Amino acid sequence: MNTIQLSKLVSCVVLQLCCISLQAQNARLSLRILDDTGKETAARVQIKDNENNFYIAEDALIAGGDCDMSDEGAQLTDIESILKLFNKKIANPYFNSSQFYSDGSSSITQLPETVYIMAFKGSEFIVSIDTVTLIPDSITTHTIQLSRWTNMRNRNWYSADDHLHIPRPIPEMNPHISKMMQAEDIHVGNLLQSGKVKNFKMAEQYAFGSESIYEENGYLLASGQENPRTHILGHSISLGAEKALFNLEKYMVYRLIWEESVEYGGLNGFAHAWSDEAAGPSPEVGMAIVLPHDLMHFIEVLQFNRSDYRSWYDVLNLGFKVTPTAGTDYPCADQSIPGHERFYTKVDGDFTFENWLKGIEKGKTFVTTGPVLDFQVNGQEMGSELELKVGDSISVSGWVKFDTSADNLNFIEIIENGRAIKKISRVSTTDSLGFEFLHAVKSSGWLALRGYGDKIQENLYPFPAHLDILKATTNFHSAPIYLDILSKQNPETSATASSWLQRILDLKRMLEPQNLEFLAEKIMNPWHGVTEDVLLSSKETLIEDLDYAEQFFRGLIEGKE
Structure with missing residues (x-):
């Protein structure tokens, strides 16, 4: 065989290989996602190949938010300007991957012969992991049936993210944003209009209070605000107020805004309590100023894959009943997964935004990155107050349940006035830990349940770096149960x-x-x-x-x- 013949043979082989490669990359997938009842459901999806390439559906739902802190803001004047902030691709920092939202039915083209599919829907559904072999130049239909490991809604507990910067200046954005919340199984999405002295238009909302409520398939959207916010006093949040509140002249006097918020039916709290004063933007100085006026209802203690309860413990030890909440600050600081940190609220009666707010005000919450819990003292639930005498023996009981494919629970602790009085480590492969014991009380104060562990499926070193602090990535904490003993003040006060x-x-x-x-x-x-x-x-x-x-x-x- 001469050189020319060999060259022609090589060219032919290369051409054939290219055709095979192109053919293999021309497979198409019709994907359906069903919930535990067999109905199509919104979910977050990841599709990748053997070479770690990721694929996004042509009909993927849009996702995005507004973190423009410039004095001019994002200038959201019409649907076109709003949609510039949204994208079909989700950059997941915990998987270092590209994902997308599906409404339950998606079409993906230009796929190789083998793909690996993961489907997510909040923390109550088991993550589906499938390997799918496709037929070149054909449409392969694949159905994912999601299954639950728990159903908190059946127990009247509803999940929420209290810190979402998703713009909604016109009502037409409601269906798009609601689908995001449904895909993450967030029952209450609190969309916070935010800003600073010169611009209170970040993530602008078209209405507040009752006029801002949007319901779809049992999921709620509601407007709130993160304002005022300063580095020195912290970032304040108001939820449920009937109007947006701003006071330029007295911007640094948070009390004035919070008094108005209460007058208009709102609840007030501080964001970013995971941060201490050295790191900022810590709320500790701002809390010290406003706390004596008893206008503070909640504190955001879980965010950015980290928890820090010290400031909240101090507030409780000062004698105030303040409820723990959690939120992601999505999509700011590269936090691109709504509800990654969330909280649950026990709702009495019908599931309405008003009743949900009442649950927070009554202290019926717990924060979590996955596990769910129950905590009782003398049979009374979280948020309750027990009148006792010195030396009374109380029954402390509860349980924690978790998805063993997602969370590796290490231990739980029962906390009294900020100090652990009992530690229970996990010593088996079971999916729950329970406890019941008697405890003698000596003074007024509070009891709560917390726990730590590690996320199994998420990266040990997520990017960006602020999401990786080599701390526990499985976190949960109950709201307290209060103990009142006449003439016996909390010793920490x-x-x-x-x-x-x-x-x-x-x-x-x-x-x-x-x-x-x-x-x-x-x-x-x-x-x-x-x-x-x-x-x-x-x-x-x-x-x-x-x-x-x-x-x-x-x-x-x-x-x-």
């Missing part, structure tokens, strides 16, 4: 009040005339842009609130109720 008093005194020092210029430069940062004139217009009222808080904490130190 005085020391906690002393610590929080220092935050008040320090901010008062920062507001002294000789320090104002430095403080003004500090808070005029790109994220919040609190200008010097806003600082000065807020100063007098802020100092009045600081004086009130100082008197309050000094009273607690002295043992006053």
